[in-house]
Amino acid sequence: xxxxxxxxxxxxxxxxxxxxxxxxxxxxxxxxxxxxxxxxxxxxxxxxxxxxxxxxxxxxxxxxxxxxxxxxxxxxxxxxxxxxxxxxxxxxxxxxxxxxxxxxxxxxxxxxxxxxxxxxxxxxxxxxxxxxxxxxxxxxxxxxxxxxxxxxxxxxxxxxxxxxxxxxxxxxxxxxxxxxxxxxxxxxxxxxxxxxxxxxxxxxxxxxxxxxxxxxxxxxxxxxxxxxxxxxxxxxxxxxxxxxxxxxxxxxxxxxxxxxxxxxxxxxxxxxxxxxxxxxxxxxxxxxxxxxxxxxxxxxxxxxxxxxxxxxxxxxxxxxxxxxxxxxxxxxxxxxxxxxxxxxx
Amino acid sequence: xxxxxxxxxxxxxxxxxxxxxxxxxxxxxxxxxxxxxxxxxxxxxxxxxxxxxxxxxxxxxxxxxxxxxxxxxxxxxxxxxxxxxxxxxxxxxxxxxxxxxxxxxxxxxxxxxxxxxxxxxxxxxxxxxxxxxxxxxxxxxxxxxxxxxxxxxxxxxxxxxxxxxxxxxxxxxxxxxxxxxxxxxxxxxxxxxxxxxxxxxxxxxxxxxxxxxxxxxxxxxxxxxxxxxxxxxxxxxxxxxxxxxxxxxxxxxxxxxxxxxxxxxxxxxxxxxxxxxxxxxxxxxxxxxxxxxxxxxxxxxxxxxxxxxxxxxxxxxxxxxxxxxxxxxxxxxxxxxxxxxxxxx
DNA sequence: TTGTAGGCGTTATCAT
DNA sequence: ATGATAACGCCTACAA
Numbered sequence: 001x002x003x004x005x006x007x008x009x010x011x012x013x014x015x016x017x018x019x020x021x022x023x024x025x026x027x028x029x030x031x032x033x034x035x036x037x038x039x040x041x042x043x044x045x046x047x048x049x050x051x052x053x054x055x056x057x058x059x060x061x062x063x064x065x066x067x068x069x070x071x072x073x074x075x076x077x078x079x080x081x082x083x084x085x086x087x088x089x090x091x092x093x094x095x096x097x098x099x100x101x102x103x104x105x106x107x108x109x110x111x112x113x114x115x116x117x118x119x120x121x122x123x124x125x126x127x128x129x130x131x132x133x134x135x136x137x138x139x140x141x142x143x144x145x146x147x148x149x150x151x152x153x154x155x156x157x158x159x160x161x162x163x164x165x166x167x168x169x170x171x172x173x174x175x176x177x178x179x180x181x182x183x184x185x186x187x188x189x190x191x192x193x194x195x196x197x198x199x200x201x202x203x204x205x206x207x208x209x210x211x212x213x214x215x216x217x218x219x220x221x222x223x224x225x226x227x228x229x230x231x232x233x234x235x236x237x238x239x240x241x242x243x244x245x246x247x248x249x250x251x252x253x254x255x256x257x258x259x260x261x262x263x264x265x266x267x268x269x270x271x272x273x274x275x276x277x278x279x280x281x282x283x284x285x286x287x288x289x290x291x292x293x294x295x296x297x298x299x300x301x302x303x304x305x306x307x308x309x310x311x312x313x314x315x316x317x318x319x320x321x322x323x324x325x326x327x328x329x330x331x332x333x334x335x336x337x338x339x340x341x342x343x344x345x
Numbered sequence: 346x347x348x349x350x351x352x353x354x355x356x357x358x359x360x361x362x363x364x365x366x367x368x369x370x371x372x373x374x375x376x377x378x379x380x381x382x383x384x385x386x387x388x389x390x391x392x393x394x395x396x397x398x399x400x401x402x403x404x405x406x407x408x409x410x411x412x413x414x415x416x417x418x419x420x421x422x423x424x425x426x427x428x429x430x431x432x433x434x435x436x437x438x439x440x441x442x443x444x445x446x447x448x449x450x451x452x453x454x455x456x457x458x459x460x461x462x463x464x465x466x467x468x469x470x471x472x473x474x475x476x477x478x479x480x481x482x483x484x485x486x487x488x489x490x491x492x493x494x495x496x497x498x499x500x501x502x503x504x505x506x507x508x509x510x511x512x513x514x515x516x517x518x519x520x521x522x523x524x525x526x527x528x529x530x531x532x533x534x535x536x537x538x539x540x541x542x543x544x545x546x547x548x549x550x551x552x553x554x555x556x557x558x559x560x561x562x563x564x565x566x567x568x569x570x571x572x573x574x575x576x577x578x579x580x581x582x583x584x585x586x587x588x589x590x591x592x593x594x595x596x597x598x599x600x601x602x603x604x605x606x607x608x609x610x611x612x613x614x615x616x617x618x619x620x621x622x623x624x625x626x627x628x629x630x631x632x633x634x635x636x637x638x639x640x641x642x643x644x645x646x647x648x649x650x651x652x653x654x655x656x657x658x659x660x661x662x663x664x665x666x667x668x669x670x671x672x673x674x675x676x677x678x679x680x681x682x683x684x685x686x687x688x689x690x
Numbered sequence: 691t692t693g694t695a696g697g698c699g700t701t702a703t704c705a706t
Numbered sequence: 707a708t709g710a711t712a713a714c715g716c717c718t719a720c721a722a
């Protein structure tokens with residue numbers, strides 16, 4: 001078993017030259033004799049020499065590794081975002097150190113810490129639902145590790161961010177529903193303390209007003225994302241004197257649960273009641289009753305943007321002043337269900 | 346901007362002691378005077394000293410980073426597997442370098458190479474569909490980087506593997522269907538050149554025979570996982586003189602597409618025809634027509650097992666002979682649709 | 691054209 | 707109880 005790997009020093013000894021000659025020959029330094037260069041490169045190939053990246057990283061103080069933290073990859077939104085990140089990473093020769101926070105602020109802190117310890121060159125993160133402390137991020141500043149937040153971004157302004165504006169997305173959606181003739185529009189929103197819920201609710205109210213409809217808070221229900229509370233929300237919505245003719249779900253998963261409930265109550269999905277949603281995830285291409293329309297949030301694009309920003313931050317670390325903060329808004333679009341291939345597995 | 350990070354040397358100078366003293370004080374070496382130790386640790390905290398992991402990895406020749414490569418995280422099977430891997434990784438203080446092959450052997454080779462260059466301590470991989478070359482893996486051997494394959498494992502035996510035996514799973518499934526009274530059982534299989542398809546087909550045939558039914562190859566159709574071919578397969582199955590009363594789909598995604606087709610042909614899912622499948626992914630908890638039953642393949646457990654094996658390989662590198670290959674079979678179970686909470690997003 | 695030497699940050703060995 | 711020094715593998719400024 002080849003315990004000791006070939007090094008420059010070894011080759012130097014075998015070829016009776018100095019290590020610097022070997023080093024230079026390998027990097028095709030111009031003023032190394034052709035003959036020497038050839039000899040070195042030949043030997044290198046023979047013994048399968050490869051520079052020890054750890055030594056280089058150590059010397060160069062960079063590792064070409066960037067950290068990526070998301071709440072859960074099981075959510076297609078995030079797996080798509082990661083693919084977006086990866087596509088650029090591979091191209092630019094970066095590698096991804098990956099972790100999930102599972103929406104637990106404590107765990108988030110832990111994984112941020114471990115990435116700091118690994119000295120990633122930069123970090124891309126989508127915050128956990130309830131993150132309120134940011135001290136673990138401040139520690140990164142001290143090490144000059146730049147951070148780009150995406151999708152679930154912090155509210156303070158001195159941070160680099162890439163996100164999607166669902167406020168206007170919601171307004172567009174209500175406009176679309178109005179044009180299709182829907183007048184009683186319900187909303188199954190998330191917990192009211194979440195920024196994402198507030199954003200949707202604001203868009204909902206302003207959207208309704210904009211169409212000169214009456215805002216009726218009876219049409220707004222909440223879910224904590226459990227199937228149970230989603231069903232309860234549906235139950236309340238359906239058992240009103242004037243039930244909604246269209247229902248906006250917080251996201252495609254809530255949509256699916258809502259549809260399940262509707263079916264078991266003998267409602268003809270998208271005929272008796274129109275269902276629309278946010279995210280437009282690939283999975284909706286497979287389900288029996290996809291939302292009529294969904295607000296595309298471009299997770300892949302958000303991911304790509306985020307890493308592009310991050311790489312430029314890494315590469316211009318010296319030049320950039322602390323006060324230049326990048327904030328990119330990806331504009332949401334209304335999209336019909338995507339056509340997709342089944343994953344293989 | 347704090348360009349130069351605090352080092353041991355700096356502290357040594359400031360405290361007028363040697364670097365070794367500082368190093369030892371920090372690691373609570375027993376024979377360092379209490380006073381010195383306190384002083385050092387106090388200063389360290391003050392200036393926010395943290396050991397430079399890169400320097401240590403360089404010295405120690407380990408990085409506590411393991412590589413993980415899967416075809417696509419969009420597939421819940423793999424995102425669950427990664428969560429299984431991560432759960433153990435966090436616990437044992439390993440970090441995950443992550444990449445997707447997107448079922449492209451060339452890309453797989455590329456990402457394996459980049460992980461080799463990063464000198465991961467070990468690699469966990471689920472092969473791309475069509476991987477036939479293994480030279481990029483052999484290069485890892487030379488660097489003593491152990492590899493554990495999971496789920497999509499190679500056929501040769503000199504490799505560490507964790508996988509699920511779908512042959513017996515399929516037999517169990519047919520037994521279950523038979524007990525429920527189904528006699529004409531159809532199969533929408535994957536492309537016949539895939540090992541995963543062969544395994545299912547073999548189980549299908551043996552399972553049918555075991556129930557003393559007649560094997561009818563008219564009941565076996567293929568899909569390349571596109572919605573189109575799945576629909577074509579369904580079309581053929583449904584338009585026979587004696588259409589099947591139960592249909593086994595290659596996986597939960599194919600199942601969803603098959604159900605979509607069935608619905609649009611006015612078939613009452615799971616009443617006119619029973620639908621069953623493989624994988625039992627969390628997503629089936631949200632869809633309108635989940636499979637009656639699904640073969641649980643325990644992706645989370647497979648992932649955890651894989652990393653446990655890998656870590657033991659890493660830590661016992663010296664002791665283990667090349668001929669000791671671990672091969673773990675996770676036994677599949679029949680499971681009804683899981684009850685899950687919506688992901689947040 | 692090639693060699694020498696120093697340094698990156700840490701730890702371990704051997705002195706003192 | 708503490709210090710000096712070497713070593714890990716590579717690169718590069720300077721010397722020859």
